[in-house]
Amino acid sequence: MKTFNPIALSISIAIAAAAILVACSGGTSQDVQIIRIIAMNDFHGNIETPAASNGGSVVVKDSTNPLGFSTINTGGAAYIAALVKKLKSENANNIVVGAGDLVSASPVTATLFHQEPSIDVLNQIGLEVSSVGNHEFDLGKDELLRLQNGGCFKGGLVGTDTCLNNASFVGAKFKYLAANVVDSKNETILPATYTKTFGGITVGFIGLTFKDTPTAVLPSGVAGLTFQDEASTINKYAAQLRSGGASAVVVLIHQGGQTTATSINDQSCPNLTGEIVPLMNAMSKDVDVVVSGHTHQEYVCKVNGKLLTSTGFYGSVLTSIDLTVTKSGVVSATANNIPVINETNTKLPAGLVALTKDATVDATVQMYVTKAAAVKNLAVGSISSDIKRALLANSSTPTRDETAEGAMGDVMADFFYAGVPKADFALQNPGGVRSDLLLATANGVVTYGDLLTVAPYGNDLATIDLTGQQVIRLLEQQWEAANCAAKTGANGCGRMLQPSAQLTYTWDASKPSNAADGQGARVVVSSVKIGGVPIDLNKTYRVATVTFLAQGGDNFTVMKAGKNYTATGYKDIDAFVAYMIANPKLAPPTNRITKLN
Amino acid sequence: MILVFVFGLLTSAFVHSGETPSKTAQESIGAQATVEHAKPSATKTMHACMKWVQMNVFEFEECVDEQLNLPKQSKAERLGISYMGFVGSLSAKRYGSQGSDLLAWKYAKLSNKIQKQLGLKDKELCAIVPGDCEVRMALTMQILKGPKPKPLTEAELSTAHKH
Numbered sequence: 049m050k051t052f053n054p055i056a057l058s059i060s061i062a063i064a065a066a067a068i069l070v071a072c073s074g075g076t077s078q079d080v081q082i083i084r085i086i087a088m089n090d091f092h093g094n095i096e097t098p099a100a101s102n103g104g105s106v107v108v109k110d111s112t113n114p115l116g117f118s119t120i121n122t123g124g125a126a127y128i129a130a131l132v133k134k135l136k137s138e139n140a141n142n143i144v145v146g147a148g149d150l151v152s153a154s155p156v157t158a159t160l161f162h163q164e165p166s167i168d169v170l171n172q173i174g175l176e177v178s179s180v181g182n183h184e185f186d187l188g189k190d191e192l193l194r195l196q197n198g199g200c201f202k203g204g205l206v207g208t209d210t211c212l213n214n215a216s217f218v219g220a221k222f223k224y225l226a227a228n229v230v231d232s233k234n235e236t237i238l239p240a241t242y243t244k245t246f247g248g249i250t251v252g253f254i255g256l257t258f259k260d261t262p263t264a265v266l267p268s269g270v271a272g273l274t275f276q277d278e279a280s281t282i283n284k285y286a287a288q289l290r291s292g293g294a295s296a297v298v299v300l301i302h303q304g305g306q307t308t309a310t311s312i313n314d315q316s317c318p319n320l321t322g323e324i325v326p327l328m329n330a331m332s333k334d335v336d337v338v339v340s341g342h343t344h345q346e347y348v349c350k351v352n353g354k355l356l357t358s359t360g361f362y363g364s365v366l367t368s369i370d371l372t373v374t375k376s377g378v379v380s381a382t383a384n385n386i387p388v389i390n391e392t393n394t395k396l397p398a399g400l401v402a403l404t405k406d407a408t409v410d411a412t413v414q415m416y417v418t419k420a421a422a423v424k425n426l427a428v429g430s431i432s433s434d435i436k437r438a439l440l441a442n443s444s445t446p447t448r449d450e451t452a453e454g455a456m457g458d459v460m461a462d463f464f465y466a467g468v469p470k471a472d473f474a475l476q477n478p479g480g481v482r483s484d485l486l487l488a489t490a491n492g493v494v495t496y497g498d499l500l501t502v503a504p505y506g507n508d509l510a511t512i513d514l515t516g517q518q519v520i521r522l523l524e525q526q527w528e529a530a531n532c533a534a535k536t537g538a539n540g541c542g543r544m545l546q547p548s549a550q551l552t553y554t555w556d557a558s559k560p561s562n563a564a565d566g567q568g569a570r571v572v573v574s575s576v577k578i579g580g581v582p583i584d585l586n587k588t589y590r591v592a593t594v595t596f597l598a599q600g601g602d603n604f605t606v607m608k609a610g611k612n613y614t615a616t617g618y619k620d621i622d623a624f625v626a627y628m629i630a631n632p633k634l635a636p637p638t639n640r641i642t643k644l645n
Numbered sequence: 646m647i648l649v650f651v652f653g654l655l656t657s658a659f660v661h662s663g664e665t666p667s668k669t670a671q672e673s674i675g676a677q678a679t680v681e682h683a684k685p686s687a688t689k690t691m692h693a694c695m696k697w698v699q700m701n702v703f704e705f706e707e708c709v710d711e712q713l714n715l716p717k718q719s720k721a722e723r724l725g726i727s728y729m730g731f732v733g734s735l736s737a738k739r740y741g742s743q744g745s746d747l748l749a750w751k752y753a754k755l756s757n758k759i760q761k762q763l764g765l766k767d768k769e770l771c772a773i774v775p776g777d778c779e780v781r782m783a784l785t786m787q788i789l790k791g792p793k794p795k796p797l798t799e800a801e802l803s804t805a806h807k808h
Binding site for chain 2: 365
């Protein structure tokens with residue numbers, strides 16, 4: 049049955065308009081090209097269909113529904129591939145692009161195999177070029193370059209958790225761009241730009257991430273790198289592309305904004321705010337289109353005469369951008385955010401049809417899912433009762449309370465302590481405690497997959513030496529201004545470090561919080577004990593933690609003054625497994641922190 | 646000019662008192678004054694909190710609740726904040742953000758309660774935050790009439806990640 053296709057119609061109209069333009073200008077048909085750019089961002093390795101309640105659904109306008117809208121299920125790499133094929137089939141002048149965070153912070157299937165499934169699937173979908181995002185730097189520059197160039201994961205087991213296909217990993221067939229990330233020689237670590245020519249018309253692409261990326265990732269991962277100002281970088285390369293013959297310039301940037309739209313593809317773009325807005329206004333006239341990301345929001349906007357798009361996250365939506373371009377520039381630019389409608393929908397609005405999975409991509413996804421299941425379902429320990437995080441009391445959904453001590457956080461600190469040699473105590477940052485272990489889940493049996501939900505980041509354990517005085521200062525930073533501004537909860541404000549059993553202390557809630565850096569005085573110093581012995585302010589103590597905290601993450605800057613920082617190379621998840629094996633029927637530990645007043 | 650000033654004072658006093666307005670000829674003007682008082686707090690909340698709407702709405706909720714808990718707020722200001730919380734939740738719901746159903750319900754209930762106390766019509770309420778009022782009002786009606794959404798399970802929550 050032939051159905052109305054608004055996209056095909058819009059292309060026809062654009063081609064007709066372009067033909068008129070050509071006729072009027074006296075040029076040949078080669079002078080005008082209709083070019084389709086298919087864009088995605090923040091895929092985060094969601095090769096499987098995401099849950100409807102977690103990025104796997106969208107609200108669309110629906111004139112056949114009395115309410116005026118419908119919610120439909122979306123996403124899944126095999127469906128993305130199908131939509132890409134469909135969009136490509138409508139215009140041979142096409143390119144698939146990304147705006148970063150395509151990997152990392154992923155579901156277990158991608159995490160277990162060090163993002164190789166994400167890259168493999170994106171290769172098959174036909175991605176051609178993408179900017180880097182902050183998550184591309186989660187495991188540092190070298191790991192990013194491995195994902196680009198191929199090779200097995202350092203420290204991995206070939207055929208088990210890395211290089212699963214013929215003992216090799218080919219890397220990304222698409223090009224990562226990083227125009228504003230330079231090394232000590234002021235050279236970009238990856239190409240800054242990419243060009244593609246369509247029937248004699250060249251389109252230039254600039255890829256970059258937000259300049260504050262170092263604040264979002266491990267310092268060691270970006271050591272020696274400089275993240276330069278976004279707008280000046282864009283304008284520099286846009287001018288270069290123009291002078292090199294590009295007729296259109298598209299920016300792929302891992303930075304974004306947000307609107308208050310209630311359905312997708314609302315081109316009125318209500319209340320656009322966020323970091324992208326001043327950037328758009330600072331971009332030169334050389335730039336025509338900006339494909340953005342990072343905020344996980346969905347929008348199609350016009351700002352400063354340029355098209356601005358973003359698709360949301362997890363591959364739920366693709367943007368289809370149609371440019372009519374002549375040698376002298378872009379004549380028109382339109383975009384639509386198109387849902388990746390999967391087959392889990394039982395009912396769809398009139399005019400919308402579910403995609404059929406791309407068989408090749410589906411087979412690849414299923415191969416990784418099967419391999420991952422075998423690993424995820426491995427029983428690695430047991431619990432005798434629920435081990436939970438501290439949770440916010442009045443939150444509509446169980447949400448961790450970073451101002452309070454929780455049993456799950458304490459257990460994490462305990463396995464940090466057990467996982468490194470010769471530490472005096474251990475600490476975990478509360479934001480790193482991502483889930484709970486629940487007795488009811490599998491009758492107390494804990495699997496590798498369960499542990500990954502608690503500790504999904506693949507952090508390295510680290511040690512650092514602090515004096516007793518510095519330990520007190522570190523504890524005070526829990527409630528000082530920077531952390532007080534960051535989190536609120538049962539204990540007012542701040543971030544409460546989760547201690548191992550070796551560190552106990554009392555703090556006084558009647559003393560002021562939100563003190564200036566260095567001015568806090570809530571810890572009852574005489575109560576602080578390490579290994580059951582009162583703290584010696586002049587003694588040096590070795591603290592076990594993760595690299596994120598040891599490098600001063602979450603405003604615990606005292607860590608930066610520590611000595612003998614050592615990244616052990618031992619993964620938190622491996623230490624967790626070892627601890628669970630050594631402690632069967634684990635029970636929630638008693639609190640180590642006492643609150644006064 | 647003086648009359649406008651006096652009227653502004655009167656409407657301001659009314660809005661801050663939280664009294665339900667009577668059905669007078671000035672009703673629509675009073676409603677407009679309420680909307681004008683609510684708008685700045687909604688805008689302030691938008692700038693402070695919308696950046697926290699990401700793959701889930703938990704930090705967004707924290708931010709909006711902080712705004713609601715600020716001292717010495719008029720009902721109109723609380724309406725602006727809670728309605729922005731609702732619009733932000735709806736905005737997150739459009740792409741399946743975790744927790745957005747339940748949070749939209751929470752702020753829909755709160756803003757609806759204050760809306761009734763202040764005697765605003767749905768269209769007047771919608772004007773506090775510009776956008777697609779047709780879809781938004783339909784969603785509001787559906788949410789208010791529907792059951793309270795179930796909180797996410799621990800398993801559903803376990804996929805949350807740092808941005």
